Amino acid sequence: MADLIIGTKWLTMVLMDGGSGLNILYTETLDTMGIDRARIRPTTEPFHGIVSGKQVVPLGQIDLPITFRDLSNYRIETLTFEVVRFHGTYHAILGCPCYVKFIAVPNYAYLKLKMSGSCGVITIGTSFQRAYECKSSAVNTPWQSSPPKSSWPLGRRSPKKYPTPSRRPGLLSQWRAPRRSS
Template sequence: MDGGSSLNILYVDTLDAMHIPRSELRLVGSPFHRVFPGAWAYLLRQIDLLVMFGNRANFRSEVLTFEVVDFPGSYHAILGRPCYAKFMAIPNYTNLRLKMLGPNDVITVSSAFSHAFMCNHEHFKLATMVINSSELPRLRESPTPATPDCNKPNSSMAFHQLKETKAVGIDPTDPTKMVRIRTRLLAK
């Protein structure tokens, strides 16, 4: 479940595991971004699949369009807002449940916290690997940026503490962790 995703995503490994031939995919010319922070856009292919939630006594099925991506993922698929809209489903991320109306009762799809944690951990490792593999060559090629000298008295980068501030503790167990906030707002 990903309520922030404007796409339903299916990984090519899942497509292969379902024994769906790649000839069933439609070519789409639009790229998408932000699967991994800093990663480049990938061209997509789409497929329409019948998706069903529930059991024999109480089920719903709809045809969903999935964007098939050709890179590894820690999930089989990601259900985004288009899925929720089509099924009129309500995700609850705190309890890891997806609920929707069925013909006889409410259909609830659940997951275990341990499974969600494992998938998130795998996704983090995979995202870190992808970002590092794409950014490392660029960092090697780019010149080292100049570091501003903040110790100069006239430096525009220097931090100047205002007199109208007060210290506020941010951690009740550690009184040394403080932030400074301004005590007077400027009039516009």
């Protein structure tokens, strides 16, 4: 997760995904930013792996400037985004093309990203809590929820709905070491 400026808008929920080969921007984000859709270059090249088991044909591509950090130490580059029509949990997803353009080095264990800036090294980080909250909201989106009870086969119960870990005190205290057999 990163906070950065895309175009002229400060976005707070941008996923930095080093495993993705695309930079993705959702039409909802594009409209909220007030960017005219006439700037989108049409494309017919589909991609796979974003929506499970299906290919996605983007609306098109758009070039937008990306700014990491603030006026005292910043870095600006222009990236090409694939604009997609479906809803996403994040404002945008930045993949490998972003890492390459900014020559950024990720540290996944500490949720940090480092790159050179105008006045030294820029370190971008997030908290595990924030990453968890975004992941939880991704799981709870309507298009990923389980089907209604009436659609479950007869004789079978629908899966239980457990409360989120944030509602359960001491998530790690519930873990028990496996018993040794002697």
